[in-house]
Amino acid sequence: MTSEGAEAVDSDGVEPGTVRPGGRTARVREAVLRAAGDALVEHGFDGLDLADVARRAEVGKTTVYRRWSSPAGLVADLLTDMAEQSLPRTDTGSLAEDLRANARLVVRTLTDPRQGPLFMAVIAAAACDPRTAEALHRFYAVRIGEWSGCVEAAVGRGELPAGTDPGEVIAAVSAPLYYRLLASGAPLDEEVADRAADAAAAAARAGVFVR
Template sequence: MEQASRSAGTVRPGGRTARVRAAVLEATQDELVEHGFHGLTMDQVAARAGVGKTTVYRRWGSPAGLVTDLMTELADQSSPHADTGSIESDLRVNALAVCEAVNDGRLGATFQAMIAAATCDRQAADALRAFYLRRIEEWAGAVELAVQRGDLPRGTDAMEVIRAVSAPLYYRLVVTREPVTPEVAERSVQRALAAARAGAFIP
């Protein structure tokens, strides 16, 4: 759930195939930010990436294939969960990173476009769900460590704690369109942590 890279265009080892994928995903993110999911076209992505249309159609198949790969790449670029030795500090790192990500001009716009698309397109919804599930599972590790240390009750549902931290932030972003600030992030951490310590996340 923490911030991914601001761009999906990082070139990794692997020669031309890796460079093509990086260019196409970079172009996909640019088009998504500028035109939204429903304005995303294979031909425009190919032109923007400087890649042949045949290559793009053969490898990704559809706009949904492009955004699925983009969300996979963003998840891959995200950092591991924090492990400060304090669950309060770990959750604060998570919340502040979400805050930074949604306020980032490029990354925040990418998430908003995907969230909007997910409300009416099943494949976009699947891609977005897979991204967030990976991040929730990763950050659940911080909660599991806290349970092992005795900082939270045994049986605490780690993934639900992470959802509880970020849910108020995304509610402001998507539903009420209010600013998502560090102060809001801090309050979300304190409320989720108080609930977790009281056993509210034990099934």
């Protein structure tokens, strides 16, 4: 994995991968991030090379080095884009159904032929690269924040005890699903998703997640 001596910040003093690149429209960013995702799926983080990404995206190497500076910066922006493209949370008026929708979305993502391997590659990269880990943490903080509203609404309706930590409830839904993906290798399907959601809902009702 190489970065060919690119600078850590761009000409505006902004760390690459933390904001949308300016200038040449979103088409360049879209092409580069698509190419980066393809390269990650094929070669993993250790094989992610900015020159190769530029070639795949049919973009000048200088543009890629200037805007993203390093493979870690590219992955950070890829995660930002993935968060931006994620579907909005479901609002059914029922905690159980909202959490099931969340769990099923996670399963669909992790079993998608492209998204699944991409997440695996990003998670593996985060285990050995601090900047990628920070980007991954931001990604999940955004997603958990978006879905926390269904827990807050459930507290407001009296479905859950006051003081329930919304983020902990949402994390409890997806945790067993990622365990299956990364550790056990057990199948992921809607039945598994519903079971994870129901378990998190039952624990929340019992006050397990009260701060």
